[in-house]
Amino acid sequence: MPHTLRGTPFPAGAQEAPSSVLVRLREAAQDAGADTSGSSDTGTCSTVANSGNCYEARQYCRNRDHGASTTDAGGAGITCAYRNGWRWTYS
Numbered sequence: 001m002p003h004t005l006r007g008t009p010f011p012a013g014a015q016e017a018p019s020s021v022l023v024r025l026r027e028a029a030q031d032a033g034a035d036t037s038g039s040s041d042t043g044t045c046s047t048v049a050n051s052g053n054c055y056e057a058r059q060y061c062r063n064r065d066h067g068a069s070t071t072d073a074g075g076a077g078i079t080c081a082y083r084n085g086w087r088w089t090y091s
Contacts, residue, residue, distance in 0.1 A: 044075045061086040 045054035047070035050062075054073040061068075061080035069079045069091055077091035 044071050044073060046070050055088045057088050057090050059088050061088055 047068055049055055056072050057078050065080040066086055072078050078088045079091045081089050083089055
């Protein structure tokens with residue numbers, strides 16, 4: 001049986017939620033008065049981890065992020081580059 005979130009089906013075995021779902025979850029948390037500040041604030045980063053948090057330098061990159069650039073939560077530029085494994089590095 002597929003997993004669902006508010007009636008939106010996810011295929012069985014899916015490992016990542018679509019970014020549109022993450023945005024809706026973040027907005028719902030803010031509307032409910034949850035604290036969404038701190039390292040989970042994605043106001044400055046365009047590429048976020050599956051958890052919805054901004055990436056930090058030295059973290060491993062997902063396959064789909066290879067070669068991508070974004071910023072960390074502090075606004076510093078980072079790029080997914082191969083450095084003894086695909087990792088986020090300062091640009």
